[in-house]
Amino acid sequence: MEKVTEKQLEKWVDHIRIYANNGKVADYIPALKRQNPEINAASFFHLDGECVQAGEADYFFTIQSVSKVLALAVALMNHGEDAVFSRVGKEPTSDPFYSISKLEVEKPSKPINPMINAGALAVTNMMSGKTTDDMLHEILDFVHLLTGDETIDYDKEVAQSEYNSAFLNRSLCYFMKQNGIITGSVEELHDVYTKQCAIQMNVKQLAKVAGIFANEGKDIETGEQLIPHHYARICNTFMGTCGMYNQSGSFAINVGIPAKSGVSGVIMGVVNDVGGVAVFGPALDKQGNSVIGVKLLEIMSRYYQWSIF
């Protein structure tokens, strides 16, 4: 298969810039509203270790919902499949990521999957640490392990801004607490969740993380199994079926790779046995996915024939 070259990537990133006009920066988290819609960046991490990038590849953004995949991997490694899936389902949904409706109608009342907010909150509630700091560090330590970069931290301003305004997410938690899906303090859970969403990375670091999911959970340089293969597969499957929220179906048709987006405007994509891709551009479509991110992945998938279908 032809390799992704920096020259080609630069050409595409330049070409898709204009599509940012079709979207809107997320504004329900006040600190995200300030993001510049013109910024865009992309990176591809090949499984032979070569990393190419284009645009503002050193720009740090918060990973937001991409953290849902990482927390899920940690929860699976800590507790195993049965425990995790006793608290969260495995099915896709046509509801938006912040929806509460299925919690009320589904019996038993567990969140439909771990890629929507309710499911992710239930997963974060499974971190083993005793204090909120320990819980956050389980996720951060995992990010450090995958990237090999211990300087990665969270953006305090974005975390605080979401913490101050996340009333809908609190409602999801109270609903789940009433139904025995989560335990403990809702405020403490929010403290951890908003900080995990505010973990800061650039596209190069995130493309490397995606590369590990594309490499059966193994470190790209050393081959060390960082995530058990079966759990990496579960994460990839969730990305493939639910990672783009209620756009996962059309994304599967148009792109056809496991991917996870976040409302900051990031998308992480997994090209199995080939490499990991990360794209950033803060203007979002109606479903909350980066407009230029989706566009770029459509172009790349078509050109390199990445679709798994």
Ligand SMILES: NC(=O)CC[C@H](N)C(=O)O
């Ligand atoms: N789609 C997203 O990226 C959502 C993440 C965001 N922190 C929230 O919970 O609303």
